[in-house]
Amino acid sequence: MAFVNATADILSPRGHAAKRISILEAAIEVFFREGYSGANIDMIAAEAGVSRQTIYNHHGDKEKLFVSVVRALTERINAGIFATLATFPDDPVDLRGELVDFAVRLNSNCISNSDGKHLRKLIEAEGRRYPELFAAWREDGPGKTWAALAARLARLAHGGHLELDDPDVAARQFLALINAELHVSMVLGDRVDEQRVVSSATNAVTTFLRAYRKRPPGA
Amino acid sequence: MAFVNATADILSPRGHAAKRISILEAAIEVFFREGYSGANIDMIAAEAGVSRQTIYNHHGDKEKLFVSVVRALTERINAGIFATLATFPDDPVDLRGELVDFAVRLNSNCISNSDGKHLRKLIEAEGRRYPELFAAWREDGPGKTWAALAARLARLAHGGHLELDDPDVAARQFLALINAELHVSMVLGDRVDEQRVVSSATNAVTTFLRAYRKRPPGA
DNA sequence: AATTTTTTAGACAGAGTTGTCCAAAAGGTC
């Protein structure tokens, strides 16, 4: 029975579903490298170790495959971001050190890792061609993560560690500062080593705290 | 005489040279919209109001045309950035207000204008395919403009208006903060109205000055 | 082991693209 079979595939990825995954991974890589127009199904088939027909069986056509790629990336990245946000310092002993550590985690696990690079490029390259798809990304991605980070910062302010006019603005600035020194390298695909991530995060947190750390009332 | 003719064309853009320019403008638009692979010569010819053969006469082939497009954009943008940098406050009466004005000018004239959007997308999409071309951009673009902005900030520090550890870091952070609230909109091609540019610049300068403004020694 | 599902390789038509060629037309120069 085809139906029962398909259900089993979703639950335990072997055989049929294993191919689906390897097709998706290969498609991410090829769309990233070549862009939507430049990518062709044969490249993806070769990279996935699968015949062309199998791709059409699984995903219908090139455009549907592309949509699946974007959805898969968005889900994975969002999961990663929320997992990392859960490690945001709650009631810090060493505010500066803990913020730097958090910034480094956020950067290396979510923003400058391979999923992050892949999705960012697909959005920049094809966002205008698929408005509804990327509008969804925008709400689920930047929209939610900004709000979640703003809530965390607001809590620090409430706990007397920070002094914020507008947590949303502060959240966006925090993210912008974290990437200030890495942006160009990431766009051109240079290797971003851990050391530079740390130094960028350190500089970012230093500036952020100079602007937003609560100062003793008397001094 | 062909040679004399060509020279005249370069000096006064009419006839021959006028076509060259309209081809270049059309190519910018089409490469931006469709990407390198997705763009085709017939689209560019139609948009330029020119026959396909004329494009081949002027630019050789698709790849050479693309290189010309990137060079033209880079030159224009650099000229704009340096012109704007010349308006950086030298000995400010109202530091905050003048920095906000400068940030707004930099953003609307250089970063979020159409050349800026076009070049940014071409770099993101095709940078890895033309390493030497984009390495040149990187040195002429971010490299020089960062250094120039850093020098301006250092002068403000020397004049007693700011307190900087590292002018280079401060310059990159200043640029990052200016775009903190506009980045996503620009990537997806939304209309960025003047009001949001101003509000983003205001927030950026507020934070920047909280971190870097020289404080009276006693307080 | 028999049966059903999935995968494969290859061929294929249809469409699109690049870059060249050519003869006629248009434009500019002396």
Add this chain to the structure above:
DNA sequence: GACCTTTTGGACAACTCTGTCTAAAAAATT
């Protein structure tokens, strides 16, 4: 007006890509 250069439109071969179709092989299920 005669001459030279540039532009044009159209035709063209070579190539690439998508998506379909087939029959045979492989894999999974019962």
